Every structure is written in C-alpha cells, then in structure tokens.
Amino acid sequence: MIDIRLLRPLAKAISARRETQRHLDCLTRQIAARAGRQATTVKVRSRARRRSSPRLYHREIVDRLAFERWVELDMIACRLAMQEQVIGAFLHRDREPVLHPAI
Structure with missing residues (x-):
C-alpha cells in the first residue's frame, strides 16, 4: 500500500524545484533579451567603425549582464542544488526497506 502522506513532501519538493528552474530560465531569457537590445543599439550607433564580430560583442554583453546579477543567479543556482539534494x-x-522495530 502506498502511503499518500509520504509522497506529499516529495511532490512539494519537485514542485518547488520546477518553480525555481522556471525562475532561473526567466532570468536567463531576460539577460539574453537585454543583451540583444543593447547589442543592436550599439551596432546602430557605431556603423562607421566595426567591431570584431556582432556575436562576440553580444556574448560580451551577456557576460557583463550576468556578472551584474551574479548574486541573484548564484542564489537561485544554490537553491536549485539544495532542492535536488532534498529530492x-x-x-x-x-x-529503502521499511524496518519496523520489534515491540
């Protein structure tokens, strides 16, 4: 027989991990979108002088924005790792087999 009370904490932990993963994905998408907008703005402003490559510049902006928000990203990554351990x-x-103590 499956005890529903034992499965409830596991379901809550899985739900919390899923929510944390969504938050991390959302943050990553925000950084990528902002970097894309900044790269486009810089590209339009500096058409006269060319940088090494648009992709390389975009990657530099993504890295800079991720560094600016490293505390938040690190906190979410640590929370995700902790939730993985709990699960x-x-x-x-x-x-593990359930061992009942002799009464």
Missing part, C-alpha cells in the same frame, strides 16, 4: 534524499528514503 534525492526523498527518493533514496522511498527505496
């Missing part, structure tokens, strides 16, 4: 512990707990 792993729940899954490991569920695989």
Whole structure:
C-alpha cells in the first residue's frame, strides 16, 4: 500500500524545484533579451567603425549582464542544488526497506 502522506513532501519538493528552474530560465531569457537590445543599439550607433564580430560583442554583453546579477543567479543556482539534494534524499528514503522495530 502506498502511503499518500509520504509522497506529499516529495511532490512539494519537485514542485518547488520546477518553480525555481522556471525562475532561473526567466532570468536567463531576460539577460539574453537585454543583451540583444543593447547589442543592436550599439551596432546602430557605431556603423562607421566595426567591431570584431556582432556575436562576440553580444556574448560580451551577456557576460557583463550576468556578472551584474551574479548574486541573484548564484542564489537561485544554490537553491536549485539544495532542492535536488532534498529530492534525492526523498527518493533514496522511498527505496529503502521499511524496518519496523520489534515491540
């Protein structure tokens, strides 16, 4: 028989991990979109002088924006790693045989 009360914490942990992953993906998309807008603006302003390559410049902007928000990105990555450990512990707990103490 499957005890629903034991599965509830695992489901909550999986849901929390999914939400944290969505937040990290959203943050990554925001950084990429902002870098794209900044690269386009710089490209239009400096048509007379050429940089090495538009992709390289875009990558530099992405790296700079990620560095500016490294605290937030690091916090979310650490939270995601912690949630992975919690889920792993729940899954490991569920695989272990239940030993009932002798009464």
